[in-house]
Amino acid sequence: MSSDPWGRVDETGTVYVRTADGEKVVGSWQAGSPDEALAYFERKYEGLVVEIGLLEKRVRTTDLSSKDALTAIEHLREQVDAHHAVGDLDALRARLDKLVELVEARREERKAQRAKQSDEARQAKEALVAEAEQLAQSDQWRAAGERLRALVDTWKGLPRLDRKSDDELWHRFSHARSAFSKRRKQHFAQLDAQREEARRTKERLVAEAESLSGSTDWGPTAARYRELMSEWKAAGRAQREHEEDLWNRFRGAQDVFFAARSSVFAERDAEQAENLKLKEELAGEAEKLLPITDLKAARAAFRAINERWEAIGHVPRDSRPKVEGRMHAVERALQEAEEAEWRRTNPEARARAEGLTGQLQAAVDKLKGQIEQARAQGNTAKAEKLERELEGRQALLDQALRGLQEFGG
Structure with a gap:
């Protein structure tokens, strides 16, 4: 018979292992000596020790699921309980019990972590929904649209909640996006209608502006162009592809008219400047009649000067009061002299x-x-x-x- 601290082999070749509950039959060995039998079953024990050690490491260092870990523990426990190895089986059971406790603790930790992540995900999705519902009322179409697209990407990156909660929040989120899209489509449809109306209005204004471009009725036509410009501004913008062309035609028609008017006015201004020069010379000639000593001769001379004055055309408006005032002063002096003469001779x-x-x-x-x-x-x-x-x-x-x-x- 052969034995060690954890097992023995009797004279019939039966191998026993010692446990806290007494000896348990490990198996029968007939192929060799008792020492060889114990060595064989001790190697079986060492194999269990290695497997348990590896499982302990996986549980501590990997994300092995609790279900898979417990399945592996039960498989090893069945091998230990089968008593097909010689060694401290009670110690192995104790290690497996501790490993079960560790797996349960890890499962509770993961459960708490998942609950925390779920709560954070819920808060994050509720915040996304609240922002989306606020953006649904925005008139900042480009910025709000870009922000809503960014919110969708953020949503996709968040963990799912329970189906009911996730579906309810997604329904609100999707409804807000749809409401914004509907409002944006309505806005741009209305804007397109307004721009089409502006295009028709501006085409009418362009047609009238072009018809007036050859007018020589300077004052009324210039006034009408000012009215057309006010109507143009009030009409709003047409579509981009029409606005610039319409404006160029409208502005071009005005330019033709005002260029012609400027040319005519420049000629008139030059003529009036020459007229002013002539009238200033006549005013100086009239002023030489003062003081009046010979009323009859002065009257005849002033009449001749005045006839030449009347034959001259207009002078610049801002110069008219001064030069005409000089002639009027001489005329008043003649009138006063005539009145004095009349009183003296009546x-x-x-x-x-x-x-x-x-x-x-x-x-x-x-x-x-x-x-x-x-x-x-x-x-x-x-x-x-x-x-x-x-x-x-x-x-x-x-x-x-x-x-x-x-x-x-």
């Missing part, structure tokens, strides 16, 4: 002036006599009253005398 007016002067002189002389008489009588109050009346009559007499002097008296 017999009726002279007679009226002399009569009035005589009456006032007689009244003044009379008052002076009355004042002397009142003072001689000692009637001071009456004398003072008459003196005040005398002052008024004297003032009238002085005025009448000045008027009489104008008649050469």
